[in-house]
Amino acid sequence: xxxxxxxxxxxxxxxxxxxxxxxxxxxxxxxxxxxxxxxxxxxxxxxxxxxxxxxxxxxxxxxxxxxxxxxxxxxxxxxxxxxxxxxxxxxxxxxxxxxxxxxxxxxxxxxxxxxxxxxxxxxxxxxxxxxxxxxxxxxxxxxxxxxxxxxxxxxxxxxxxxxxxxxxxxxxxxxxxxxxxxxxxxxxxxxxxxxxxxxxxxxxxxxxxxxxxxxxxxxxxxxxxxxxxxxxxxxxxxxxxxxxxx
Numbered sequence: 349x350x351x352x353x354x355x356x357x358x359x360x361x362x363x364x365x366x367x368x369x370x371x372x373x374x375x376x377x378x379x380x381x382x383x384x385x386x387x388x389x390x391x392x393x394x395x396x397x398x399x400x401x402x403x404x405x406x407x408x409x410x411x412x413x414x415x416x417x418x419x420x421x422x423x424x425x426x427x428x429x430x431x432x433x434x435x436x437x438x439x440x441x442x443x444x445x446x447x448x449x450x451x452x453x454x455x456x457x458x459x460x461x462x463x464x465x466x467x468x469x470x471x472x473x474x475x476x477x478x479x480x481x482x483x484x485x486x487x488x489x490x491x492x493x494x495x496x497x498x499x500x501x502x503x504x505x506x507x508x509x510x511x512x513x514x515x516x517x518x519x520x521x522x523x524x525x526x527x528x529x530x531x532x533x534x535x536x537x538x539x540x541x542x543x544x545x546x547x548x549x550x551x552x553x554x555x556x557x558x559x560x561x562x563x564x565x566x567x568x569x570x571x572x573x574x575x576x577x578x579x580x581x582x583x584x585x586x587x588x589x590x591x592x593x594x
Contacts, residue, residue: 377405381440381469383412383483385450385490389501392493393453397485399432399469400445407440407471407479415466427465440471453490460487 380403388394401407412433419426427433432448451460465485472478498506530538548556 377474379403379405379407379440379442379471379473379479381407381410381471381479381481383467383469383481383485385485385487387490387493388449392495395450395453395487395490397427397448397450398445399448401440401442404442405473406442407473408438410437410440410469410471412436413468413470415468416463418465451487453487457487457491461491 379401382398382400382402384398384400385395386398388396399412414428414433417426417428427450430448432446453460464487466482467485468480468482470478470480548559551559
């Protein structure tokens, strides 16, 4: 009797383990279609419709339907008439994402908030099990959205323009690359010396003569200091003759 109970318990636990293992394998291969809206990277007012398979398995025979004939003034074709909604997708791979421009919110946000858009997705998995998901697109979620800094696409475009401009200047000879053949410190000092010489050349003859005289005095004073000769003040006169007695 005890052996029978143990055998029954063992059989039940084995069945549970097999069932859980099967469910885990099915879950690992189960598709999960998500539909949502997001602002375009280049402009916050341009709303993109994104269709994405966030599951681990592929979705087959995907069909999309909408509750209303969504056709903004900026679009010539209604949403349900585009190929994605009219023909569907035969195969939607895991991690695959499809983007479609939906609407511009400029001057239309209040009107779009009145009637949320509903999109229903029907699809099958690898074992022919059918799934149905309905997504409510509420445009009020996009109200008062802001972005800090410049969009990455704009930064990349600006950097590309700068590179193109530099290459153009080099190839046309307008701007040639400067290659240093000396230490950077010596190069900077030489530029400063050339700039100072240019400033001196622009002075009058009297000013240049005064500067040259001042430089000569400084050089002579430095030479005297090196040789140990006492410095003599040019403005002070010394009388070496004996003083006459009163």
